[in-house]
Amino acid sequence: MNLILANMPFILQGIEVTLWLSVVTIACSTVIAVVLGTLAVTRLTLTRLAIKGFVEVLRGIPLLVNIFFVFFVTPLLGISMSSFSAAAVSLSLWAGANGAEVVRGGLTVIPRHQWESAEALGFKSWEVFLLIIWPQALRSIIPPYIGNLTLLVQATSLGALVGVTEFFKVNQIIVERTTLMAGHSPAFIVYAWVLFFYFCICSCLSWAGRRVESKVHGREHLKSAA
C-alpha cells in the first residue's frame, strides 16, 4: 500500500493518459458508430454491404491483433504514428464497429410505419431521421452503448502493449522497478490495485447503464398501462 502511495504522482500521470485515451476513443468511436450505424439502415445496398464487411472484420479480429496491426504495419505504409495515436486509432475502429452494430440494431427496431406516417405528414427524409426515428431509437441504443463503453475503458489497458504509458503500463513499470530494487516482487498488491481501479470505473459505468435502462423500461411500463 505504501508503495502505491509513494508512486502516486507517477500513477496519476498514467491515469491522465488513460483518461485521455478513453475520451479520444469514445469521441471518435461514437462518430464512427453513428455514421456507420445510420448508413447501415439506408437503402444503398453497396454501402450496406461495405459497412457489414467492415464491422464483421473488425469484430472478428482479436483486439490485440488489431492494435499490433495498426502499430506495426502503418509505419511500413508510410504513416508514422505515436503509440498513443496508434492505440487510439485501433481502439476507435474496434469500438466504432461494435457501436455501429448497436446503433443499427436500435434503428431497425423502430417500426416501418413510423417512417411511412412521417413521410405521409410531409416531413423531408432527413427530418424524419433526425426528429422522429433517432429520438426513439436512442432509448434502445443508450443502455447497450454504455455497456460497450465499459469494455472500451477496459480495452485501453491494451495501450500498454504498444508502449503507451497509461495506467496499466505505469503499474507494470512500478512492479518491475520495485522488483529490481527491493529484490521481491510487489506484483500481487500492485495488480490487485490495478484491478480495483478498473473495477471502480467500470462498475460505475455499468451502474449508470443499468439506471438508464430501468428508466427507459419504466417509461415503457407507464406507456403500456396508459
Add this chain to the structure above:
Amino acid sequence: MSFDLPYLIDQFPALVQGLLVTLQATAIAFVFSLIIGILGGACRVFRIPILNQAVITYVELIRNTPILGQLFMIFYGLPAVGFKLGLFESGVATLILWAGAYQVENVRAGLLTVAKGYHEAAFSLGLSRPLYFFLIAIPIAIRAALPSILNTSISMLKNSSYLQVIGVAELTFVAVDRVSSDFHTIEMFSAICVIYLVLVFSFSFLFSRLERRLNKPYTA
C-alpha cells in the same frame, strides 16, 4: 513494400503449430468455463445463501476489469504470494475465469426460461433437487442459452490472443515472434488476421447451423 507469399508458405507449419495451441487453450477453457457457468448459474437461480453472493461478486469482478489485468494478476501477482502456476496453465486459468463469469450469466438467463411446471412435475415424481437440476433444468436451459454460450466461446477464442503477452506460444505469439526476427510484418499480421477471421466466421456459421437444428423440435 511487397508481399512475400513464399515466405508465408514457408512459415505455414509454425503458424499451424501456434493455431493448435490457440485451439487447445480455447477448448480446455470452454469446457471448464461451462462447468463454472452451470454451477454458478445454479447458485444464482436457487439463491443458495453465501454462494449466491460469492458468485455475484465473482461475475461483477471479472466483467468490470480488463482481462489483461486478470492475466497479469494470475501470472505475475499470484506467484509473488506463493501460488505458482505454469505458463500455459496461467493463460488457460485466466481464460477460464474470464469466460466463466460470462457463462454464469448465460446459463442463469437460460435457467430462468425453464418453466415452473417442470419443477413442480419433477418434484411430484419424487426427483431430488440435484436430479431435477441436471436431468431436466440444465438440458432445457443450455438449449435456450446456446447462442450466448457459443458467442462467449467465440470471444474466448479471440481473447486467447492475450496469452501472447505472457509468452504462451499461441498463434499471435508465433506471428509476433517471427516478425521480430524476420521483419515480414505485413505478411505475418495479414496472415494471422485472415486465420482468426476464418476461424471466427466458420465457428459462427457452424454454430448458427447447430442452433437451427436444435430449434427444430420446438417449431416442427
